[in-house]
Amino acid sequence: MVEFSTRSRDPRAHVYRTIIGSRVRSQLAYRASFWLNVTTSIGVGLVEFVELYVILANVPVFGGLNLRQAALVYALANAAFAFADLVFGQLDTMPSYLRLGRLEVMLVRPMPLMLQLITSDFQLRRLGRVAISVVIIMVVLPGLDLQYTPATVYLLLITPFIGAAIYAAFFVTAGGLQFFLISGEEFTAAFVYGGGYAGHLPGSVLITPLQVLFTFVFPATVTAYLPALLIMGLPGSEYLPAWLGWFAPLFAAWAWLLAGLAWRAGIRRFTGAGG
Amino acid sequence: MRAVHTYLLLAAAEFRRFSTYRLAILAGVFTQSVFGFIRVSVLFAAISEAGGTLAGYDEQSASTYVWLGQALIAPVAILSWTAIAERVSSGDIAVDFARPVDLQLAWWARDMGRASLQLLARGIPPLFIGAVTIGLALPQSWTAYPLGLISLILAVSISFTVRFLVNLIAFWTLDVRGFVNLYLVVGSSLCGLLVPVHLFPEWLRIITYATPFPSMLQSPIDVLSGYVLDAAAVAVVGSQIAWLVFLVGFARLVQWRAAHRLVVQGG
Numbered sequence: 427m428v429e430f431s432t433r434s435r436d437p438r439a440h441v442y443r444t445i446i447g448s449r450v451r452s453q454l455a456y457r458a459s460f461w462l463n464v465t466t467s468i469g470v471g472l473v474e475f476v477e478l479y480v481i482l483a484n485v486p487v488f489g490g491l492n493l494r495q496a497a498l499v500y501a502l503a504n505a506a507f508a509f510a511d512l513v514f515g516q517l518d519t520m521p522s523y524l525r526l527g528r529l530e531v532m533l534v535r536p537m538p539l540m541l542q543l544i545t546s547d548f549q550l551r552r553l554g555r556v557a558i559s560v561v562i563i564m565v566v567l568p569g570l571d572l573q574y575t576p577a578t579v580y581l582l583l584i585t586p587f588i589g590a591a592i593y594a595a596f597f598v599t600a601g602g603l604q605f606f607l608i609s610g611e612e613f614t615a616a617f618v619y620g621g622g623y624a625g626h627l628p629g630s631v632l633i634t635p636l637q638v639l640f641t642f643v644f645p646a647t648v649t650a651y652l653p654a655l656l657i658m659g660l661p662g663s664e665y666l667p668a669w670l671g672w673f674a675p676l677f678a679a680w681a682w683l684l685a686g687l688a689w690r691a692g693i694r695r696f697t698g699a700g701g
Numbered sequence: 702m703r704a705v706h707t708y709l710l711l712a713a714a715e716f717r718r719f720s721t722y723r724l725a726i727l728a729g730v731f732t733q734s735v736f737g738f739i740r741v742s743v744l745f746a747a748i749s750e751a752g753g754t755l756a757g758y759d760e761q762s763a764s765t766y767v768w769l770g771q772a773l774i775a776p777v778a779i780l781s782w783t784a785i786a787e788r789v790s791s792g793d794i795a796v797d798f799a800r801p802v803d804l805q806l807a808w809w810a811r812d813m814g815r816a817s818l819q820l821l822a823r824g825i826p827p828l829f830i831g832a833v834t835i836g837l838a839l840p841q842s843w844t845a846y847p848l849g850l851i852s853l854i855l856a857v858s859i860s861f862t863v864r865f866l867v868n869l870i871a872f873w874t875l876d877v878r879g880f881v882n883l884y885l886v887v888g889s890s891l892c893g894l895l896v897p898v899h900l901f902p903e904w905l906r907i908i909t910y911a912t913p914f915p916s917m918l919q920s921p922i923d924v925l926s927g928y929v930l931d932a933a934a935v936a937v938v939g940s941q942i943a944w945l946v947f948l949v950g951f952a953r954l955v956q957w958r959a960a961h962r963l964v965v966q967g968g
Contacts (some may be wrong), residue, residue, distance in 0.1 A: 462879035477895040481743070483902045485750040509842035612728035616735040624739055631746035636738055 441537070442545060460551065465588070467554030471504050474626050475562075489628025495658055496628055497566045503625040503650035505559035506589025514550040514594045516543055518618075519599035521611040526605060529696065543601075559586075570658060581671070582655050588674045589625070589649030595681035596621050596644060602688030605695050621646040630663035637665045645677035653670040708810035709804060715814030720822070725749075726949050730826040731774060736770040737827055739836055740895070756899045761838040762926065768831030769922045773853065776790050776816040776822035777860050779888045779948050781881050784808075786871035795965045805865060805949075805956060812861040813854075840927025849925030855941040856921045859913050862948040863888075869952070872959035887912070893919030899928075913948060916941045 453460055478500055482493040491499065520543075523529045532542045572578055600614035607613055624632060624640040629647035632640065632652035640646040655662045662668035744763040748755045756876045760765065785808065788794045797804055831837055840846070867884050871877045889895070891914040898909055898919045909915055920937050929937050 432942040436876070456876065459874075459876045459879055460926055466879060466882040469883065469890075473886055473917065474891050480896045480900050480902070480905070481747045484755055484900055485747055487750060489746055605727070608724070609722055610724040610728040612725060612732050620732065620735045620739060623736065626745060627739075631740060632742045633745075636742060686790045693750065 430460045435642075438537075440539065445545045446548050447563060450550050453550050453648070463551035464554040465568050467508075468558045469656065471508065471555035471558040471650050474623065475500055475504075478627075489631035490660065490663065491628045494566045494569050495654070495660075497562055498570065498658070499560035499628060499650045499654045500626050501559045501566070502585050503589060503622075503646075505563070505586040506558055506649050507593045507622045507625070508552055508555035509590035509599060510593035512549065512556070513544055513590075514597035515549065515552065515599075516547045517597045519547075520601045520604040521608070524608065524696075540598075540689075572657065575660065578657050581653050585650065585653040585657075585674070588678050589654075591678045592645055592674075592681045593618075593622065593625070595678070595685040598685035599681075599688040602685070602690070602692035605692035617644045625649045625651070627651070634665060640675075641666065641670070645681055648674050648677040672685055704802075708806060711802075711807055711810040712817070715811040718819040718820045719815050726822045728736060729823050733771045733774065733823065733827045734755060734830050737767055737831060738834075739768070740767045744896075756897065757928070758897065758899075762928065764831060764899055765837045765926045766837045766922055766928070768828050768835070768837060769926055770918060771827040771831070772824040773820075773856070773918060773921055774894060776820040776853070777856050777921075778812075778816065778819075778864075778894055779860060779885070779894070779914075779917060781885055782864050783868060783871075783877060783881055785865065785868035786877040786881075789868075789871035790875055792965070795963065798960060800965070805952060808865060809858065809861055813857065816857040817856070817898075820913030839924070840925070842927060842930050842931070844931065845927040845934065847926060849921060852921040852924040852934075852938050852955075855938065855945055856917050859941065859945050859948060860917045861914060862945065862952050863917075866948070866955060869955050869959050872962055888914050891915065892917050893922065915943045916944045933965060934944050 453463075465637055475497070478488070478496050479493070481488050482496060486492065515566055523532075523543075524556055529539075535542065548585065596618045600618045604611055621640060621644045624636065625646035629637060629641070629651035632647075641648060641652075647666060648670070651669060652662070652666060653674055654671075655668035656671040660668060662670075741764055742757070744755075744767060745760060748758060748760060748763055753759060755763075785794070788797060800807070828837070840849075863884070867880055868877065870880050874880075889910055891898075891909045893915055898906060898915050901909060920941055924934045924937055
């Protein structure tokens with residue numbers, strides 16, 4: 427208990443640190459396995475880049491962007507998605523928590539449910555995907571001839587975090603909906619992973635209904651494409667003008683409003699299975 | 702004959718098992734369709750940039766390629782599957798070796814049962830949605846259908862055999878999850894799901910055809926859609942047969958080594 431009070435003022439913060447610390451140590455225990463997982467995570471970060479690379483090996487511009495520009499959009503979105511996945515990716519396993527009756531146990535513990543879910547399986551390997559995104563950004567930035575005004579620097583720094591907040595909101599929305607869907611869990615992949623996929627692309631290539639869906643309902647194009655247009659000084663397209671990128675924090679707030687409603691509705695509906 | 706009957710029963714049981722998850726099937730169709738529309742967007746944008754055709758694809762044939770891909774991805778199942786690996790780490794595999802059926806053939810039969818159900822339940826609806834909304838091109842020769850069916854059966858078998866091999870790694874290491882994910886990353890990049898292998902730059906295409914992954918998805922799509930016809934289609938099916946023979950032989954060898962490594966604790 428002495429160590430308890432000297433290390434941290436807030437005992438709860440100490441608990442979370444201990445839990446996450448134990449998860450991280452257990453993952454580092456098997457070195458070969460850990461590095462294989464990191465390599466794979468880097469690979470996951472590159473799979474959809476193969477698609478962009480192949481297309482831009484055939485045509486010079488795609489959705490108004492050349493390879494460097496498309497790579498910047500891709501890497502910003504990928505870093506954001508990887509951050510969100512690192513913290514909230516665990517919500518993907520909600521259906522099995524519900525089916526196995528493990529949620530009841532969590533609800534009686536004196537810790538917020540969301541924090542328990544986040545800390546239940548903190549996967550450090552997912553940082554591999556963040557790392558590869560940072561590498562791509564570092565490689566493409568010098569060749570883009572950007573004007574480093576305060577506005578572009580602000581956008582470059584803030585975009586991965588706003589983007590992460592938006593993707594995180596998708597994970598939480600999906601988690602809340604799982605209470606209603608039960609075995610139809612795959613429905614939510616349409617906007618969690620479909621949104622992730624759409625967010626990595628130059629948004630202007632999407633057919634119009636998808637541009638609307640993935641901007642004004644699930645704001646995936648706001649995670650990277652729109653701010654990247656502002657960063658690169660490009661005008662955007664008819665339905666996705668670049669200036670929408672300035673409103674990214676507002677879109678994030680909207681995504682979290684949806685997430686909050688879905689999560690609350692889910693928890694309120696939950697009745698348990700008498701476990 | 703009795704033996705064949707046993708494997709048919711196993712396939713039928715798996716077909717019924719997967720048919721019980723109705724809501725999951727509906728959810729899968731919905732999600733695959735959303736992805737289909739995104740992928741159609743991507744290819745259409747690239748084709749219009751290229752001036753109407755790209756590597757032999759126009760809008761109609763690109764749409765066919767996308768929706769056939771969305772239809773076949775569930776039956777072909779390039780996904781994380783660790784059923785056998787779990788039985789190895791729990792020790793249940795010892796019981797499996799004692800059964801009067803062959804380990805590989807029994808799982809193969811079950812996988813064909815699963816694939817048949819998923820072809821009907823998760824394959825036909827996305828094709829229908831694609832045909833109604835975007836439009837599909839039919840193959841120019843009727844031979845595409847029987848050859849396509851053979852190609853698809855081979856594709857599912859190749860996919861199964863590679864998944865089976867990845868699971869056998871469990872005999873050597875306890876944590877197969879890393880290997881499964883690695884297989885997933887490489888497989889989904891090279892199988893021709895996201896972008897046709899025909900668009901790959903030459904260096905990447907050479908690497909890709911040195912792996913069995915295009916035989917799992919790109920080949921059946923090419924044969925079914927009539928992207929390759931007649932002699933060229935037969936050649937594609939021939940290369941799938943070659944891959945399958947090689948992989949099954951290799952899996953036999955690995956399984957034989959694995960069985961000799963197995964130490965059964967207690968009983």
